[in-house]
Amino acid sequence: xxxxxxxxxxxxxxxxxxxxxxxxxxxxxxxxxxxxxxxxxxxxxxxxxxxxxxxxxxxxxxxxxxxxxxxxxxxxxxxxxxxxxxxxxxxxxxxxxxxxxxxxxxxxxxxxxxxxxxxxxxxxxxxxxxxxxxxxxxxxxxxxxxxxxxxxxxxxxx
Numbered sequence: 593x594x595x596x597x598x599x600x601x602x603x604x605x606x607x608x609x610x611x612x613x614x615x616x617x618x619x620x621x622x623x624x625x626x627x628x629x630x631x632x633x634x635x636x637x638x639x640x641x642x643x644x645x646x647x648x649x650x651x652x653x654x655x656x657x658x659x660x661x662x663x664x665x666x667x668x669x670x671x672x673x674x675x676x677x678x679x680x681x682x683x684x685x686x687x688x689x690x691x692x693x694x695x696x697x698x699x700x701x702x703x704x705x706x707x708x709x710x711x712x713x714x715x716x717x718x719x720x721x722x723x724x725x726x727x728x729x730x731x732x733x734x735x736x737x738x739x740x741x742x743x744x745x746x747x748x749x750x
Contacts, residue, residue: 652740653688655680660699662706664714664749672711676702677746680730682739690737701729714749 657678664672680698682688691698705726714722727742 650684652681652683653685654743655682655688655691656745657695657698657702660702660706662703664706665708665710667710673750674706674709674711674714675746675748675750676706676744678702678726679743679745680739681741681743682737687737687739691734691739694733697733698730701733702726705729711749714747719744719747 657676657680660674660676660678662674662676664674666672680691682691709722712718723742723744727739730739730742
């Protein structure tokens with residue numbers, strides 16, 4: 593009997609409310625299903641679930657940077673020097689050869705940065721900031737060559 597009632601009857605608002613709720617539920621279900629499908633296609637690994645890598649990661653290759661000795665910015669006071677031995681970690685011998693070919697540019701970038709640094713900047717957490725700054729400059733210089741890390745072998749401030 594409720595199906596044959598007039599729109600002005602008291603049961604009509606309940607029927608309309610159910611329809612609206614059902615419509616909202618269907619729309620929400622569609623949005624959630626579409627979002628899930630998008631996320632699945634966006635983040636699933638290529639190749640049907642298998643990780644595909646184009647280059648095989650072998651053991652790292654270490655390239656030593658020749659010892660760098662530079663004077664620090666003291667603002668006209670007593671002269672202070674820094675001595676730095678560092679090593680660059682790369683993925684392959686080909687990358688190591690590219691780093692060796694660019695060694696004069698690398699040394700110039702290190703010298704330029706160290707000459708502008710102050711001795712108090714190289715104390716405590718300043719060593720971490722120095723490493724991050726030099727590694728960032730290395731990445732810019734060696735743009736197509738991926739670098740893994742920069743290691744300080746020796747850092748002496750005198």
